Amino acid sequence: MTDSDKETNKKTAAATTAAKARQNADKATAPTTRTARAAATKTDEAASTAKAGAQRAADATSTAAHTAAKSVEVGRQALVSASGQVAAGAKTAWTVISHRKLVAAGVSAGLTALGAVSFAAGRRTERHTQGPVTRLTGGRF
Template sequence: MSQSNSDTKQNSASNRGASAKARRATAKATAPASQAADKATEKAGDQASAAVGAAERTAQAGTAVVHGAAERVQAGRQAVVAASGQAVALAKTAWTLIAHRKLLAAGVGAGLSALGATSYLAGRRSGRRTHGPITRLTGGRI
């Protein structure tokens, strides 16, 4: 039995040495693949973070576009309201003129009459001969 015990120890020691060699050989053989896998994982992580950044920038740009469009719609709405208000004011003025057309015609006629009378009097005054101070004092007798 003692021989078998010593054989067992020898086999396990040689087995341990062989398994350690196999592990080292496997590590050496898989080291380049492991490094390549690590680099690929790192690159994938970088690309994923770049994609997330691009998605965020795209979302921000989309939000800015939507916000700008909303502002333009609001400005257009205000312009339409202002234009409709001006159209209503113009229509109201026109209706007032039509409703009071008789008074308007009378006012225009009176204004033209006053203008004609004023120009007639100004023309008569400018058409007179100038007199000296003594002639004016005596009323034109001397």
């Protein structure tokens, strides 16, 4: 063999040895690689689950905040409405107090009219019915 053939054999032997070393390393690290891939997959799943949980928690917090804001707005509107009613009642009371003489006169006139109407209605119901001849003669016969 010539020197160039020997060098080719050395290169081929070195390549074969390197390939075998790689295969042996692959075989030796295969279980570790599978375990690492499985762990990475589980880590990805856990991260995805954690992200989904965080999103649900954020959604729940957002919903709670939105509900609280609505409640505050409803309470504010109720307070405004109540204060408006109180103000209207106070204004009415002040008007009654400032015009108390006119209110008293109106109440007394109303009570007087009510009494007169009830008296007239009572008198009308207490009247005895009369026949046509008695009415014609004015009750003399």
